[in-house]
Amino acid sequence: MDWWVSLPKVELHAHLNGSIRDSTLLELARELGDRGLVCFPDVECVILKHDRSLTEVFKLFDLIHILTTDHETVTRITKEVIEDFAAENVVYLELRTTPKKNASKGMTKKSYMEAVLEGIRAVNTVEVDIFSEPNFDCPANAGIYARSDGCARNGTAKKKIYVRLLLSIDRRETTEAAMETVKLALEMRHLGVVGIDLSGNPVIGEWLTFLPALEFAKEQGLLITLHCGEVPNQVEIHAMLDFLPARIGHACCFGEEEWAKLKSLKIPVEICLTSNIKTETISSVDIHHFADLYNSGHPIVLCTDDSGVFSTSVSGEYSLASSSFGIQKREMFQLARNAVNFIFAGNKVKLELEQVFDLAAKSLEF
Numbered sequence: 001m002d003w004w005v006s007l008p009k010v011e012l013h014a015h016l017n018g019s020i021r022d023s024t025l026l027e028l029a030r031e032l033g034d035r036g037l038v039c040f041p042d043v044e045c046v047i048l049k050h051d052r053s054l055t056e057v058f059k060l061f062d063l064i065h066i067l068t069t070d071h072e073t074v075t076r077i078t079k080e081v082i083e084d085f086a087a088e089n090v091v092y093l094e095l096r097t098t099p100k101k102n103a104s105k106g107m108t109k110k111s112y113m114e115a116v117l118e119g120i121r122a123v124n125t126v127e128v129d130i131f132s133e134p135n136f137d138c139p140a141n142a143g144i145y146a147r148s149d150g151c152a153r154n155g156t157a158k159k160k161i162y163v164r165l166l167l168s169i170d171r172r173e174t175t176e177a178a179m180e181t182v183k184l185a186l187e188m189r190h191l192g193v194v195g196i197d198l199s200g201n202p203v204i205g206e207w208l209t210f211l212p213a214l215e216f217a218k219e220q221g222l223l224i225t226l227h228c229g230e231v232p233n234q235v236e237i238h239a240m241l242d243f244l245p246a247r248i249g250h251a252c253c254f255g256e257e258e259w260a261k262l263k264s265l266k267i268p269v270e271i272c273l274t275s276n277i278k279t280e281t282i283s284s285v286d287i288h289h290f291a292d293l294y295n296s297g298h299p300i301v302l303c304t305d306d307s308g309v310f311s312t313s314v315s316g317e318y319s320l321a322s323s324s325f326g327i328q329k330r331e332m333f334q335l336a337r338n339a340v341n342f343i344f345a346g347n348k349v350k351l352e353l354e355q356v357f358d359l360a361a362k363s364l365e366f
């Protein structure tokens with residue numbers, strides 16, 4: 001097996017609707033095409049085009065959402081995305097998604113999330129730990145516990161992936177809609193929801209629109225990650241850093257002052273190399289800020305962002321970082337292991353993941 005696939009990995013920045021297999025998107029588009037709801041050849045062209053500007057990426061998401069936003073499909077893509085990450089040895093996945101309403105399908109934000117949970121339960125190629133924090137032990141969780149315990153007791157030494165969920169607020173949303181998402185996250189905490197993400201087209205929406213909901217989420221103990229500095233906007237970057245999120249994603253358009261502030265606050269950064277290159281947010285990989293952050297010992301974690309949209313994988317991102325920045329396998333292993341420190345799940349999961357890495361270190365060749 002390829003070394004980068006064998007390496008256990010932690011994925012902390014993956015959008016559900018950005019991580020769908022092309023084959024599934026094409027199948028869904030063909031079905032809608034047959035029903036005369038989309039023009040299949042046009043949609044096929046868009047799906048198979050792999051170099052896209054940031055603006056084009058958000059147009060593509062609008063199209064993907066037309067293909068996926070019904071309960072059955074949300075369940076299907078969730079199952080497939082988790083199985084795909086597990087197949088490349090992702091041992092802990094924080095999957096983020098924007099709860100959506102779709103009146104024509106009778107979908108509410110809550111029923112959207114229930115369809116996601118159904119997808120997690122449908123995974124069968126790997127054992128899924130969706131929830132194992134003892135302090136949240138409650139009857140609503142009993143079904144999931146039973147399944148996971150059953151696996152262990154049968155002695156079926158199936159591979160295991162920990163899955164936790166982040167609910168995303170889309171920058172197109174209002175304060176009220178953002179608050180609704182946070183309240184839903186709080187309601188679903190005992191089902192593996194650990195935090196909130198702010199994402200969506202970075203040129204749309206104002207930081208102050210989302211702040212009340214994000215502050216409420218933080219007060220209630222949810223952990224927050226923000227898409228920060230994907231486009232140049234110094235005022236917003238400073239406001240976001242002042243908020244003290246638990247992590248940020250991207251950090252592409254930072255200036256000297258913003259770097260200094262980020263480094264002094266030691267906020268971990270989710271780095272998405274291929275996403276940044278393909279969207280031309282960073283012009284080439286050799287000038288990517290990964291190198292400076294890595295060399296200065298700043299907390300970072302390699303992630304995919306949208307493995308489907310950008311045709312990448314977590315293993316691919318590790319391999320790319322190693323070859324682009326001349327980092328040896330032993331150091332890359334350490335980088336992968338360090339990511340455990342930045343997960344939003346609790347100490348029990350962290351300890352278990354450290355054991356997974358220690359065990360893997362014995363069989364990996366460096």
Ligand SMILES: CNc1ncnc2c1ncn2[C@@H]1O[C@H](COP(=O)(O)O)[C@@H](O)[C@H]1O
Pocket residue numbers: 015016017018057061062096097098099168170171199200201202227230275279305306
């Ligand atoms: C490329 N960089 C990016 N920057 C900002 N937001 C992004 C993104 N990539 C994805 N998303 C956000 O994730 C949604 C798709 O997944 P879900 O429907 O939530 O599962 C997109 O609509 C966008 O809001």
Ligand SMILES: [Zn+2]
Pocket residue numbers: 013015199227249305
């Ligand atoms: Zn993202």
